[in-house]
Amino acid sequence: MSATRAAAPQARHAAADSARPGRSLPTVVRHLAVAAGVALLVLLVSYQLDSFRNFQLATVAAYLCATAGLTVLTGLCGQLSLGHGALMATGAYTLALVQNAFAERGLTAGGWLIVSLVVAVLATVVVGAVVGVAAARLRGPYLAGLTLAVAVVVPALTVTFDGVFNGEQGLAVPVAPAPAGLGSYFPHERWQLWVAAAATLSCLVLLANLVRSRYGRAFRAVRDDEVAARLAGIHVARTQVVAFVVSAASAGLGGALLAVLAQSVSPGAFGLTLSLFLLMAVVIGGLGRLAGAAWGAVLLVALPDLTHSLTNLFTLSPAAAQRLEGNLPLAIFGATLIVVMIAAPGGVQGLLSRLTRALRARWPVGRS
Amino acid sequence: MGGDLLTVEALAAGYGPVPVLHDVDLRVPTGTIAAVIGANGAGKTTLLRTLSGMLRPTAGRILLDGRDLRGTPVEQLVRRGMAHVPEGRGVIGELTVEENLRLGALWRRDRTAAGHALDEVYQLFEPLARRRRHLGHQLSGGERQMLALGRALVGRPRLLLLDEPSLGLAPRVVAQTMALLRRLRDDTGLTVLLVEQNVRSALAVADQGIVMSLGRVALAAPAARLRDDADLRHAYLGF
């Protein structure tokens, strides 16, 4: 999270740089350097935090893939998708099936997980391409309706084809323990965080470079004015499909990581609510900013945790406590989404940028 | 004729941060026709939109019959006796002729009076009576003009704001419209604020000419003077 926050101001300069073709290399280098810095930070932090916090941070990383992908699509390219929960499900179930297939053949070494993750991303790319081609022809409420249908229907398919997906029960995901070389007392959660952080950072570096590339500029041009973009020689439909596929791949990776972390998948985790959560996360974070995606991902993990602590403060019957815990975060998310859209459509990151801009205006030293 | 029906004092208005009208003053006595003329973009439409409340003034006052209109919502103005026929006339194409007309009188409590007003409009504009059941977008330009005027008249307004009624109409139809306005003024005491680019025909019926330029009133003078004084015409109207 701190990675992207730090990256934002630099990225703004980089945007100017990369406009000149010869200077595009430094952008990549800069992103890689930031990623390496964050990786180091995560490594250090993972030794400070207890197992539960490590696990939570790993979950943030998994969600971050999906929110970053959705940010690229909705924030940068202007296409709304309510179906990203379903795309995460695609990644998660693919990973589960592949890992199970490996396990059946005795391929239990940790390295096979990388293959499974790649296959999961590829499967989501295929699904994303199908939806994306349709989506590129649709606008506004029609696009929202179609992706909503995807979000509602795809989880239901696990019941329709329960021979493969095992219905409401879902599938177990066999995951290799941490490598023996790390010592026998190495906490599994710390290992999970490492895996998730590594995958997410790779994903973010790719996305950040994409955003600063020719494609990123095409995305924004299409978002701002399709007609003008077309006149400028941009193939609008192709650009939109690319955005959708990239975004789907990120969501697929996020879903696959969730499956790795939970060591199981079930349709309940990927319902319409998840899709709405993701949308809420990018809106609250600030549409169109990768840094906002990080805020959103943190919220997705932190808010349920907070409400859990909150409900523990009161003495409630177990049933009431369970109802409250399950639903209070959703209510807060929903209310926040409404309030943010009405009061601060720029989201958290928009507020922060406005704040820093105001501060810089007062102390112009930092300005180059 | 008692006093001014419409008084505008130091009015300023615009779109968002863009000011358009500056310090506009005008008076329209009851039962007269005032023609607002000026080049494209002079702010004539903006003036009418501000008068009818669709734009909020940033400064100044609008008095109708001596009462300040500040804070009166747009939809209340018909009840105060003001009718605004907007630029492009605003005939609702998806509704029939009859429905468009009924809409103009819906706010009236007195249903029988409203019914009479409808019948009168049908007598005034016979083509409309023949096309009651036709949809608005099936009408010709001249018929739309009749419908828009008729729809304003069924509300029995005291003040009629007309935005370029002659736009896109044949000269014969323009002449008929102007003649009708004159007749309504003489017979019913209607007061009209008429925005026109067609300066000659507007000044032919108007009592007062108001020349607008760059959002200001450049000149307000009796129409007869504008018609007859070649120097004045030259200076302000360019012909």
Place this chain on the structure above:
Amino acid sequence: MDRFLFLTLDGLSRGAVYAAFALALVLIWRAGRIVNFAQGAMAVAAAYVAYSVTAATGSYWLGFGAALLAGLLLGAVVDIAVMRLVDHRSPLNPVIVALGLVLLIQAVLGMVYGNEYLPAQTPFSRTALTVGGTAVLSPYDLFVFATVGVVGAALVWVFTRTAIGLRMRAAAFAPEVSRLLGVNVGGMLTLGWALASGVGALAAMLVIPTELGLHPHAMDLVFVSAFTAAVLGGLDSPPGAVVGGLGVGLLLSYVSGYAGGDLIPLAVLALLLTVLLLRPGGLFAPVTARRV
């Protein structure tokens, strides 16, 4: 053949509900150019009100009336307290806000009533009557047809024959001109939301007992089906919504009868995709490839 007849009648009964729900979507779309994605959640909320009232009084009909009333009120409240405040310049904004409402409403329902399926009553038997040895329609199906028919006719009457209906249509087609003619456009929009939400509540009351029961998510798939129906008929066309609703109902009934109920979600998605890609303006729109 008997089975085909049964499935057809069953499909029409199901379709009548989709038609009503699609009609509610079309009403708001025409009034404010918003597809109300919260309509399913709002309708479920009204159905929960009915559940509480029926549980307290023992009367199905009091609950039914309460649901309609709750639907009307909720629609008005959502318009006044939420939708009016949203910046409509970007069409994304109202959609996102509606989705926020979905989360909020479903969560509140979950907190109050729990996330388990609650049984939903029907006022009439759902056992099909047999005519000459063939199972045809249940009394409940007849009740559904009658209710939807009456509501549809009432809407047509209101919109075409009454002054308030004329105002509502005018406000939807030409808000500025309507204000100049003395129409309270904001009020008409609120009224439109109330009516649509009331019709949505009615549809929920009719359809929930025929599915798994009352649940915060009970209308999710119904919403998608009704959206499909509305798109099929053209979002701008009330008669289209009715035809589309009946069509979707028939299709889903045949799919579930001949291929299995599990395939219904997939069939809805396939139908929606097909319609959007082939006839995005709806079945009755001119064939020109309109960008939507």
